[in-house]
Amino acid sequence: MISCSAPGKVILFGEHAVVYGKPAIALAVDRRVRCKMSKANEKTTVNGYDINYQHHSYILKCIEKTGVSDPLKITTVSDLPSGAGMGSSAAITVSTLGGLYNLKGFSELESIAKDAFQIEYEVQGGASPIDTSTSLHGSAVMVYEKEMNNLLWTIEKDGKVWNVHHIKIPDIHIVIGDTGIGAPTGPLVEKVRRFYSKSNFAKEVIEDIGNLVLEGRKALEEEDLHKIGKLMNKNHKLLSILGVSHPKLNGLVKAAKRYSYGAKLTGAGGGGSIVALTEHPEKVASAIEERGGTPYILDSSKNGLKVEQTSK
Numbered sequence: 001m002i003s004c005s006a007p008g009k010v011i012l013f014g015e016h017a018v019v020y021g022k023p024a025i026a027l028a029v030d031r032r033v034r035c036k037m038s039k040a041n042e043k044t045t046v047n048g049y050d051i052n053y054q055h056h057s058y059i060l061k062c063i064e065k066t067g068v069s070d071p072l073k074i075t076t077v078s079d080l081p082s083g084a085g086m087g088s089s090a091a092i093t094v095s096t097l098g099g100l101y102n103l104k105g106f107s108e109l110e111s112i113a114k115d116a117f118q119i120e121y122e123v124q125g126g127a128s129p130i131d132t133s134t135s136l137h138g139s140a141v142m143v144y145e146k147e148m149n150n151l152l153w154t155i156e157k158d159g160k161v162w163n164v165h166h167i168k169i170p171d172i173h174i175v176i177g178d179t180g181i182g183a184p185t186g187p188l189v190e191k192v193r194r195f196y197s198k199s200n201f202a203k204e205v206i207e208d209i210g211n212l213v214l215e216g217r218k219a220l221e222e223e224d225l226h227k228i229g230k231l232m233n234k235n236h237k238l239l240s241i242l243g244v245s246h247p248k249l250n251g252l253v254k255a256a257k258r259y260s261y262g263a264k265l266t267g268a269g270g271g272g273s274i275v276a277l278t279e280h281p282e283k284v285a286s287a288i289e290e291r292g293g294t295p296y297i298l299d300s301s302k303n304g305l306k307v308e309q310t311s312k
């Protein structure tokens with residue numbers, strides 16, 4: 001039997017601009033997905049059901065990719081809400097790959113990073129490696145087409161190059177505020193693409209976000225929470241100019257900012273969630289609730305993929 005766990009993530013800086021080769025930073029959070037597996041007699045099951053693509057697309061792809069052919073009894077437990085932009089599909093993929101590779105006696109992180117990215121890409125029909133790499137590595141990662149210090153691995157696909165770097169982070173409290181409004185990533189990326197292709201102003205905004213992310217990296221390494229918060233506020237304004245915010249996101253940002261260093265939408269926008277950085281998580285959570293959002297109080301997590309238990 002083997003049990004592995006992997007964390008969720010929030011994007012702290014740089015969503016959307018990352019699509020144009022700019023850097024983005026994501027932070028691992030202390031809510032995890034756990035995946036337990038042991039050999040079974042006849043067929044592979046997930047949480048008691050026969051494995052099937054409709055319900056277990058990520059897990060099935062993990063099995064195909066690693067070539068594990070023995071039937072398995074797989075159990076998953078998640079304390080990450082799904083659909084709130086916290087990377088639950090990446091965490092499921094990384095924790096499952098961790099278990100399967102362990103069964104094969106192999107655990108090279110760079111290969112897991114590449115496989116996990118490829119699986120998200122195939123299931124979602126496109127992805128950047130930021131979610132899967134953050135879940136695998138923990139702490140925080142910056143993806144960027146340029147290579148910087150503390151390179152972890154490089155992922156290439158369809159002519160795009162993502163260098164994935166480790167970033168040192170302070171212990172921080174964050175609060176997520178989920179609007180409850182579902183907004184798929186694809187159409188929002190497309191909306192920004194239309195704006196970008198027609199307007200030099202949009203190109204300048206993307207450039208500004210890229211520069212802000214590099215400042216954010218420095219502020220994280222210097223543990224300057226005030227600076228990180230200011231940059232989050234600025235990033236939210238720039239994302240609003242790009243047209244990916246929503247009145248409810250703006251309302252939650254405004255409510256959270258009263259007790260925070262800073263707050264911004266996180267992920268694709270158009271709905272989804274905000275993230276706030278704060279010393280007063282309970283106060284921020286209440287403010288988010290009063291504005292009609294669902295709050296999740298989280299801490300940053302230094303741990304990425306963890307093997308929690310192995311036995312014969």
Ligand code: PMV
Binds near residue numbers: 014017018128185269
């Ligand atoms: O919706 P999320 O949290 O996976 O974030 C999407 C981030 C984008 O920059 C909008 C798209 C991308 O693939 O990087």
